[in-house]
Every structure is written in structure tokens, then in C-alpha cells.
Amino acid sequence: MxxxxxxxxxxxxxxxxxxxxxxxxxxxxxxxxxxxxxxxxxxxxxxxxxRKEDLVEAMLDELIADVRRNAERADRIEDAREAFRYVFTHSCGMTPQEIALFAQLAAFSPGAGRHAQRLIISVVSPVAARLREADGLRPDITDDDLAMFVRMVEVADTPDRREKALDVIVTALTTAPSAQRSPSTG
Known part of the structure; x- marks a missing residue:
């Protein structure tokens, strides 16, 4: 046997x-x-x-599985902006220990970092596409940019700071550049 x-x-x-x-x-x-x-x-x-890289990728896949399931719930949200906000805020919804482990695993090697980036993009890109179609996402923002913003939020050291960072970033991403204050206007 x-x-x-x-x-x-x-x-x-x-x-x-x-x-x-x-x-x-x-x-x-x-x-x-x-x-x-x-x-x-x-x-x-x-x-x-x-290869250790195979194990690291499997661990990254496992860590993001719950985030991916949360993101799939956004399909039921009619408003593209609210769906985007939901996915973006819930994609950063790992526990502090999970966030630290995800970051540590992503830093294991350049290949692991690219894999982590692809995982994050796979979570945020469907709602980003919806929001782009509704002209609700800044046109200069790419899916790679979105993944970078998610990873930036991951390093916030407290849940309160993470929530503030999410709110600021999501608001900036969903505001037309012309509606934002330019540095020259003060």
C-alpha cells in the first residue's frame, strides 16, 4: 500500500x-x-x-486563498466603485502575521516576488477593469501599480494605520486627476 x-x-x-x-x-x-x-x-x-521556490510559491498561494475568496464576493456588488473599494480593502485583510509572512516569502527571491505580484494582480485586476470601464479609476493607474499599493498598505504597523492608508489610497485611485489639487495650486 x-x-x-x-x-x-x-x-x-x-x-x-x-x-x-x-x-x-x-x-x-x-x-x-x-x-x-x-x-x-x-x-x-x-x-x-x-525547489524551495516551489514551496514558497505554494505557501504564497495558500496565504492569498482567503483574500481571493473575498474578492470573488465583489462580483455581486453592482456599483463598480464600491466593488473596487471592497476588493482593495479586503485584499489587504490578512492578519498581521499573514502579512508579515507574505512579505517575507515574497522577499525570498526575485521569482517569489514576481509570483506574489502576480497573485495580488489576479485579485485586484477584475474589479479594476470594471472600474476603468465605468471611468472611475484614474487612467494612469496600471494593475502593477495597484499591486504595489496593496503591498504598500501591507507594511502599515497597526490595523488603524492600515485602514487610514487604504482609505487615502482608494480615494486617490478613484478620483479623477483633474479633481485633485495640483502641487502648484497649493
Missing amino acids: PGAYRAGRRGRLPGGTAGCREGRAQFVGVDGPARVRADLGASTLYRHFP
Whole structure:
């Protein structure tokens, strides 16, 4: 029954990545949280994730899964601006520990950073497209810009500051540049 044994262990791998965000394992190296949660040895883990980068990407995918589910709820919001605000504010809705881990994993390598960027873009781009169609998003803002703004908010050190940053950024993004004060007008 070696196949059944492997199948049972393989089923625990996603839980292994989830364990890192639930605070059940200290982040000491890339594979620590996944091995502790999934009760796997390093050799078993690396059969499923031959490169550390593969494991980092799987952990990033797991961390953003709840954010992605929140973003899908915006499809039911009729007003494009409100849908955008909902997704943007909920895309930054990870716990402080999850935010720190996401940032740490994204900094693991240039490839991990690009993967994290693609994940964030995949969350915000559908509502950004809706808002662009409604002429509610500044025309000079790209999906890459939006992902950068999300990551900027992630580094706020308290929930109150994160909420303020979100409000300021979302307001600036959804205000036409002509309606904003120019530096020359004071």
C-alpha cells in the first residue's frame, strides 16, 4: 500500500502551508512551517516541492486563498466603485502575521516576488477593469501599480494605520486627476 500512504501524505501538503499562517509553526527557514504542520520529513516535502521556490510559491498561494475568496464576493456588488473599494480593502485583510509572512516569502527571491505580484494582480485586476470601464479609476493607474499599493498598505504597523492608508489610497485611485489639487495650486 505504498501508493495509499503517499496519497495520504500528499493530501496533507496544503495543510502544511496553511499551518504556517495559523501561527502553529515558527518561520525558521522555508520548509519549517510546512513540514511541522503536515508532519512530513524534509525528504518527503522535497519530493513534492523539488525547489524551495516551489514551496514558497505554494505557501504564497495558500496565504492569498482567503483574500481571493473575498474578492470573488465583489462580483455581486453592482456599483463598480464600491466593488473596487471592497476588493482593495479586503485584499489587504490578512492578519498581521499573514502579512508579515507574505512579505517575507515574497522577499525570498526575485521569482517569489514576481509570483506574489502576480497573485495580488489576479485579485485586484477584475474589479479594476470594471472600474476603468465605468471611468472611475484614474487612467494612469496600471494593475502593477495597484499591486504595489496593496503591498504598500501591507507594511502599515497597526490595523488603524492600515485602514487610514487604504482609505487615502482608494480615494486617490478613484478620483479623477483633474479633481485633485495640483502641487502648484497649493
